[in-house]
Amino acid sequence: MTNLLTYLRGPWAIAVYTWREGMRKKTLVGFLILSLLVIFGSNFVTAFLYESGGSEGPTSDVDTKLIKDICITAIAIFGILITIFISASVVPTEVENKVIYTVLSKPVRRFQYLFGKFVGVQLIVLLNLCLMGILFFFALYFKERVWPTLLLWSLLVTYFEFLIVSAFTFAVSCTASSSVLPTIAGLFIYITGYLCEYLKDTAERAGQTTQVLDALIGKIAYGLYFVLPNLKAFSRIEKQIVYAQPNDPVQAELIPQLILLSLVYCFAGYILAYWIFRRREL
Amino acid sequence: MSAVIETEALTKVYEGALKGQDVHALKGVSLTINRGEIFAYLGPNGSGKTTTIKLLLGLIFPTSGTLRILGKTDINSAAVKRNIGYLPEGAYYPEFLEGEEVLRFYGQLYGMGGRELERRISEVLDTVGLTHARRRLVRGYSKGMRQRIGLAQALLSDPQILILDEPTTGLDPIARKEIRDILVELRDRGKTLFVSSHELLEIELISNRVGILFEGELKTLGTIDELLTDRDVTVEIENTTTEKLAKFSEVGVAIEDSVDNRYLLRIPADTSVFKVLDMCRDMEIKLVSVRPRRETLEELFVRVVGAAGKVKENVQ
Numbered sequence: 001m002t003n004l005l006t007y008l009r010g011p012w013a014i015a016v017y018t019w020r021e022g023m024r025k026k027t028l029v030g031f032l033i034l035s036l037l038v039i040f041g042s043n044f045v046t047a048f049l050y051e052s053g054g055s056e057g058p059t060s061d062v063d064t065k066l067i068k069d070i071c072i073t074a075i076a077i078f079g080i081l082i083t084i085f086i087s088a089s090v091v092p093t094e095v096e097n098k099v100i101y102t103v104l105s106k107p108v109r110r111f112q113y114l115f116g117k118f119v120g121v122q123l124i125v126l127l128n129l130c131l132m133g134i135l136f137f138f139a140l141y142f143k144e145r146v147w148p149t150l151l152l153w154s155l156l157v158t159y160f161e162f163l164i165v166s167a168f169t170f171a172v173s174c175t176a177s178s179s180v181l182p183t184i185a186g187l188f189i190y191i192t193g194y195l196c197e198y199l200k201d202t203a204e205r206a207g208q209t210t211q212v213l214d215a216l217i218g219k220i221a222y223g224l225y226f227v228l229p230n231l232k233a234f235s236r237i238e239k240q241i242v243y244a245q246p247n248d249p250v251q252a253e254l255i256p257q258l259i260l261l262s263l264v265y266c267f268a269g270y271i272l273a274y275w276i277f278r279r280r281e282l
Numbered sequence: 283m284s285a286v287i288e289t290e291a292l293t294k295v296y297e298g299a300l301k302g303q304d305v306h307a308l309k310g311v312s313l314t315i316n317r318g319e320i321f322a323y324l325g326p327n328g329s330g331k332t333t334t335i336k337l338l339l340g341l342i343f344p345t346s347g348t349l350r351i352l353g354k355t356d357i358n359s360a361a362v363k364r365n366i367g368y369l370p371e372g373a374y375y376p377e378f379l380e381g382e383e384v385l386r387f388y389g390q391l392y393g394m395g396g397r398e399l400e401r402r403i404s405e406v407l408d409t410v411g412l413t414h415a416r417r418r419l420v421r422g423y424s425k426g427m428r429q430r431i432g433l434a435q436a437l438l439s440d441p442q443i444l445i446l447d448e449p450t451t452g453l454d455p456i457a458r459k460e461i462r463d464i465l466v467e468l469r470d471r472g473k474t475l476f477v478s479s480h481e482l483l484e485i486e487l488i489s490n491r492v493g494i495l496f497e498g499e500l501k502t503l504g505t506i507d508e509l510l511t512d513r514d515v516t517v518e519i520e521n522t523t524t525e526k527l528a529k530f531s532e533v534g535v536a537i538e539d540s541v542d543n544r545y546l547l548r549i550p551a552d553t554s555v556f557k558v559l560d561m562c563r564d565m566e567i568k569l570v571s572v573r574p575r576r577e578t579l580e581e582l583f584v585r586v587v588g589a590a591g592k593v594k595e596n597v598q
């Protein structure tokens with residue numbers, strides 16, 4: 001037990017250091033402040049829209065839906081930007097400012113270093129998501145005067161969606177000496193994850209003809225559909241939880257499956273990162 | 283003396299994107315560094331010094347050759363890393379942390395914690411003379427203080443080997459002297475220091491052995507006494523004329539310096555000192571002093587690197 005604690009002390013120190021340093025990055029703070037402003041301002045926006053429109057005012061349901069729309073969009077956009085930005089930059093920044101030399105000259109193996117960095121990134125993502133979530137939580141509470149406890153499930157699913165993007169962006173960042181390429185890659189991963197369901201459509205349509213090329217495209221599309229993370233599945237559950245519409249009930253049984261899927265992708269991303277980084281010349 | 287660092291035919295080639303673009307950073311370097319010595323690793327920019335250091339730290343991997351630290355070939359093992367302290371050139375230390383927080387972070391990387399770590403932090407801060415600034419943010423540190431906190435993190439685990447990349451570059455003379463004194467004290471405590479530097483005067487004062495690298499090849503290796511032999515003699519004379527001085531030039535004696543009517547003549551190793559003294563007597567020149575002149579490390583460096591450069595030019 002003592003040995004394990006000693007073994008984990010290094011990665012934990014790296015994680016805390018990453019978190020402390022990351023929370024001071026101006027870009028990240030900028031995104032966070034913007035997101036908090038948007039979420040905080042959602043209540044005022046609804047009032048302003050209807051006042052300037054000259055109408056009588058919205059019904060409570062429409063008003064609440066608008067707040068939910070604004071907050072969910074803000075969390076999705078700023079949350080993923082923060083996730084990608086921080087996942088893409090922690091390793092390249094340390095290579096650039098040479099901190100990595102002093103860290104890896106200590107008895108810290110490369111997988112421990114990466115583990116510490118990755119945990120640090122997750123601490124940052126979680127903290128930011130929590131801050132945004134808390135504000136969303138109170139925005140809804142002040143509107144409906146009911147604690148929106150289900151929202152916590154939505155935030156949990158959102159985090160696991162971000163975890164997939166974070167893991168693969170982090171893996172790409174292990175090849176780079178600047179954060180530009182991994183940031184672009186992160187955005188690409190996110191967009192691809194959302195377009196994943198189109199691959200299934202492509203596979204089904206291609207399978208309808210008898211041509212060899214179509215069949216091949218269909219098989220490739222079907223393969224990619226199974227390999228790539230389907231982020232839309234996460235988004236769908238998040239919306240079902242937040243909007244709680246009777247005609248679109250929450251598929252609660254999917255939540256543990258999505259979490260497990262996310263953890264598998266996260267593990268794959270970390271292994272990929274280590275595979276890239278273990279022989280990287282610094 | 284027991285060897286703590288041994289390299290044998292160590293070679294590093296950075297592969298280029300295209301064929302023929304490979305960079306041969308290190309070409310078969312064989313070195314043995316013994317316990318308790320300060321080994322100066324010198325060379326012009328791009329000669330392969332940093333590449334060697336990175337290889338010693340396991341940050342890059344050799345193309346061929348062997349590397350042994352404390353008798354072990356697995357240089358990334360905890361047993362080896364625990365015994366290496368490294369001070370990189372121009373390293374960054376997180377500005378939002380206090381001096382002791384920086385050391386706490388690095389100490390945790392060694393698996394240290396609790397009272398043991400706090401005691402060790404106090405000890406190393408005392409060694410590098412930063413106890414007074416332990417609670418100050420690194421942001422407020424001067425360049426010399428940053429270098430000292432770097433040295434402190436390298437000393438945290440009380441390592442047997444210290445690898446220092448340009449430890450005194452960019453420091454003022456007082457800070458340089460202080461760092462130099464710390465290095466000598468560490469050597470006297472039995473530590474082995476591998477120092478890469480361009481500050482040749484500093485190095486000459488403290489190092490036991492020197493290796494000069496040029497374009498990845500080790501050109502010279504030896505102790506300071508072996509390498510800096512008494513080669514020339516200087517003669518100081520007074521009250522002479524330009525005509526008389528010209529006669530000295532004819533026999534290969536150079537005027538090294540002059541102040542008012544006092545001249546410092548440099549007699550090369552292949553010229554007879556007695557012949558020059560006879561000339562002084564015959565021309566009735568007042569002789570002030572005759573001294574053997576030891577070559578400086580800077581002169582040795584210029585001679586070795588210059589000769590290597592000329593050989594390269596001739597080959598091309």
